[in-house]
Amino acid sequence: MKMDWQRLALALLGWLLVDQAASAAPNVVVSVKPIHSLVAAVMGDLGAPVLLVDNNASPHTFSLRPSDAEALQNADLVVYVGPDLEAFLVRPLASLAQNADILELDRAPGLSLLPVNERILAEFGEGDDDHDGAYDMHLWLDPENAGTIAAAVATELEKLDPENVQVYEANLADLRSRLNELTADLKTELLEKGSGRPIVYHDAFHYFERAFGVQSVGAVTLNPEIATSAAHLSELTAIVKANGADCVFVEPQFEPRLAELLAAEGGIATIEADPLGSQFPAGTGQYEQLLRSLADAFVACQHAE
Ligand SMILES: [Zn+2]
Known part of the structure; x- marks a missing residue:
């Protein structure tokens, strides 16, 4: 009788261990x-x-x-x-x-x-x-x-x-x-509300632009590790002055100084658009919040002054 209980206890312990391993x-x-x-x-x-x-x-x-x-x-x-x-x-x-x-x-x-x-x-x-x-x-x-x-x-x-x-x-x-659902939602939002043409801070938005039919007209930098040349800056200034851009995107990861300078040149606004969605809490909902925030940024860009 005693043996049976021991066996049962061992079997139970073994089952618990196996189950734990399987669920990790x-x-x-x-x-x-x-x-x-x-x-x-x-x-x-x-x-x-x-x-x-x-x-x-x-x-x-x-x-x-x-x-x-x-x-x-x-x-x-x-x-x-x-x-x-x-x-x-x-x-x-x-x-x-x-x-x-x-x-x-x-x-x-x-x-x-x-x-x-x-x-x-x-x-x-x-x-x-x-x-x-x-x-x-x-x-x-x-x-x-x-x-x-x-x-x-x-x-x-x-x-x-x-x-x-x-x-x-x-x-x-x-x-x-x-x-x-998200894609359909954002396509509808952008169609109904329209979108502006930003100069983006770093060249990170092509996939979003292709997916949703919106357009940026320049980037302050390709890669934030690389300094922006004076020639490139004056090219961007020309775009801004010719009313070719509706706003300038800034990103929280980087110094806004160049973007602010450009925006001031043309009397247009800076708008935050972060390709990482850093401000949203990490987890399953973060991706959706990120894409919604970018759609909102393109919408806000056209009205920004
Ligand atoms: Zn990047």
Whole structure:
């Protein structure tokens, strides 16, 4: 009789341990906030991914903190856009994240990539080996790409955590239908309210422009690591003076001085438009808030004075 109880207790303990192991989701580390939001949506209640570039940091100028290094060491999966965006991750991925699967999104199957704007390449291309002939890395700003990214993330998670395939698939389907609704909503909003033509701060908005049929007329800089030349500035000033721009976008990650100067030249306003959506709390809703804020910025641009 005593033996039976012991066996039962052991069996119960074994079942508890196995069940716990099965329900532990992979440790996932994600570089930037909008991608983090998509990963969080795919993981749902199974776990929360770690975000590297938080607050007002920019992936163009980021440096790793000790806590980030630790997260990379413990990671089962690291999701980032690619070495052209997160140059800061290239070495840590090789040295710290040796046990992790690496998902580089600019290589995700089915993703629609845009080349770096030629206008800007002509200006900056020669001295900038990192971006010479490369693709525009702000690829999350097209909601169709967001769906493709989420699918690539789900495939990786399912490989690492096959017990939860159905959960990941259900979360992915949910996210895709929310993305479709969001896209339809924003298209309607922009059609009804119209949109202005901004000079953007850094050349990050092409995917959004293509997806929603809006247009920017210049960028203060291709990559915030590179100083803007005097020639480029006077080109932008000419656009502003000829009433070719309705507003100038500023980003919280960067000094607004040049944007403010340009806006003052033409008596137009500066409007905040952040391609990372830094001001919105990290999590599943962040991506939607980001896209809505950009649509609002393009709408506000036409009325700005
Ligand atoms: Zn950028």
